[in-house]
Amino acid sequence: MILAATFALALPEQSLSQEISDDRIKALVAETLRENPELVLEALQALEARQAEAQAATAASVLTKERTTLERDPNAPILGNPDGDVTIVEFFDYNCPYCKRAMPEVNALMADDTNVRLVLREWPILSEGSAFAARAALASRQQGKYAEMHDALMTMRGKVEAEAVLRIAGEVGLDIEKLKIDMQSPEVEEHIATSMRLAEALGFNGTPSFVVGDQLIPGFVEKPQLVEAVTAARAVE
Known part of the structure; x- marks a missing residue:
């Protein structure tokens, strides 16, 4: 619509008051483009700006509506x-190499800033192995070993699949038979379903993705950027 309006403004005044054939319109558009190629760039830039504004408004609305679920979900x-005093929410997948690269950055931040909460949203979107790993990690909470299981899965080399997940579960001291039962619990199902819903609502399309205060940070992030986001979040509280 922006591009069409731009072309309309560029047409001769007389042509706007007369019925114009499709062929004539096409010829006028082509002529306008030849004489004013910058109009296309300006129209695209205006469209991109409007889309960015709309996305920002949508994200702000979702953050307001879902703040409690994002930061205070008892099932996360x-x-x-x-x-x-500041919460970082991380959406991740155990088969995501960028999530594994981001883990040391997040850990370094928390080592330096002991007043940061990290809420983990298991978001298994890459493979069946990812889903199995997410279920196993969430189920490990019933045996009080989520942190150990999460760390082991995030630092393992190679593709995360069911066999490797169960091997790691045994290495961290989990009861495997109990784990398999707990993996089917409603709490596990609910957590993953909520992660899917929140990620879609926020417009995330890949892992890792972070929420820090009012900021959405998609993709791999280094410690300095996290520090900036945490500082900005504190400034508005």
């Missing part, structure tokens, strides 16, 4: 300081 694992 928490690392760092449970009583911290």
Whole structure:
């Protein structure tokens, strides 16, 4: 619509008051493009700006509506300081190499800033192995070993699949038979379903993705960027 309006403004005044054939319109558009090629770039830039504004407005609305679920969901694992004044929400997949690269960055931040809460949203979108790993990690909470299981899965080399997940579960001291039963629990199903819903609502399309205060940070992030986001979140509280 923006491009069409731009072309309309560029047409001769007389032509706007007369019925114009489709062929004539096409010829006028082509002529306008030849004489004013910058109009296309301007129209695209205006469209992109409007889309960015719309996306920002949607994200702000979702953050307002879902803030409690994002930051205070009792069915989401928490690392760092449970009583911290700033919450980082991370959506991740155990088969995501960028999630594994981001883990040391997040850990370094929490080591330096002991007033940060990390809410983990298991978002298994890459493979069946990812889904199996997410279920196993969430089920490990019933045996008090989520942090150990999460760390082991995030630091393992190679593709994360069912066999490797169960091997790691045994290495961290989990009762495998109990784990398999707990993997089918309603709490596990609910957590993953909520992660899917939140990620879609926020417009995330890949892992890792972070929420820090009012900021959405898609993709791999280094510690300095996290520090900036945490500082900005504190400034508005």
